[in-house]
């Protein structure tokens with residue numbers, strides 16, 4: 001097995017609030033990891049430290065065997081060009097999609113390959129078609145984001161990230177902003193990516209989805225990994241009280257069995 | 262008390278009025294040509310420069326916004342030549358004044374437009390590896406400019422109206438020529454009515470044009486639905 005991403009002893013402090021208190025995770029190729037945790041436990045911050053949307057206060061990020069930043073005299077120096085290059089290899093999908101509203105769907109997907117990766121015209125076109133087809137939206141190429149449903153917008157955002165052909169994909173509550181009836185199509189798209197062997201870190205509150213898609217579940221509590229294991233180990237037979245309480249809280253929202261006759 | 266209107270004298274001197282109009286358009290057009298890009302530069306420096314740049318740029322912008330345009334015009338026409346020892350003709354002084362003056366206003370329009378763009382747009386651009394310049398050029402500015410159009414138009418109209426001050430340093434703009442005609446023909450009422458009409462038509466036509474443009478751009482979906 002090859003390790004795609006190695007997160008080593010990451011700490012993140014905002015002012016005097018220590019949000020991440022030493023996180024270690026190794027992500028293997030094709031592995032799908034779901035990160036769970038209460039609001040404020042540091043899930044988003046952890047994802048954002050991986051692609052340096054936030055710079056970790058200390059610790060190390062190693063992507064595909066390459067350590068990010070230069071260590072001199074105990075301090076790590078990050079250079080902007082290096083971080084931008086790293087970000088081209090880490091795809092991120094946001095809760096609020098953040099599509100570029102002034103560009104068509106196709107232009108949204110081509111933007112990264114064209115202006116950042118400097119792919120030629122044929123390659124940009126090939127990627128746009130390939131990844132829009134993958135999320136099932138090839139037929140919406142010429143539409144503008146405002147003309148799409150939330151679920152469609154999020155699938156375009158996924159295609160936009162995929163078009164960079166990244167080593168790993170990060171999803172931060174990709175379905176939290178969606179109407180309930182639109183959640184399914186986005187989760188299905190993510191599930192397909194998992195089945196195709198994409199390496200992914202997923203923050204979600206959809207426990208059923210976490211159970212089916214994850215190879216491994218991490219439970220984050222107050223900036224530490226409280227518990228981790230297979231979906232069954234963490235979601236069905238949790239050992240820690242923190243995890244049990246979290247699952248209890250979610251259990252109360254479970255829908256009653258539908259009565260069909 | 263019937264006033265005996267006589268527009269004939271105005272039409273006889275129409276060449277002079279047109280000459281003035283062309284000068285008005287020249288000063289306005291050139292000031293826009295210099296003022297808009299300069300305004301963008303000032304806005305970017307004020308937003309993203311480190312403080313030794315940000316602070317003086319902010320002071321310059323506020324200075325031009327907080328002093329009367331006519332005082333600025335006099336300063337560049339009468340005072341600056343003393344300082345640099347070179348005569349500045351009324352045309353150059355006018356263009357210089359109104360380029361700088363309008364750039365200060367455009368800087369604030371640009372700044373307002375840029376900061377109004379959702380933080381998520383910056384993040385999305387960053388997440389696909391764009392640096393700040395590329396994000397600005399490709400993602401932020403195109404959206405900001407679209408939103409700025411009404412404010413931009415308002416500033417441009419304001420600028421055209423303010424250029425009527427150039428007559429005070431004897432630059433022969435539309436109003437200056439109208440005044441000349443009025444003095445020689447004693448037909449102030451007709452001449453100034455026509456002059457005002459010309460300003461009105463130009464500004465009105467521009468407004469309609471921009472509104473049309475806005476409508477066309479709005480059709481290509483401005484907002485991201487949540």
Ligand SMILES: Nc1ncnc2c1ncn2[C@@H]1O[C@H](COP(=O)(O)OP(=O)(O)OP(=O)(O)O)[C@@H](O)[C@H]1O
Nearest residue numbers: 014015017019037038039040041042043044045046
């Ligand atoms: N840029 C920031 N500056 C200051 N504090 C921040 C910043 N970003 C996050 N925090 C704080 O860090 C803590 C963890 O935030 P984070 O967004 O990582 O939590 P989360 O687990 O993603 O929560 P949620 O489920 O609500 O999204 C919170 O207390 C938050 O207020």
Ligand SMILES: [Mg+2]
Nearest residue numbers: 043044045173
């Ligand atoms: Mg979060």
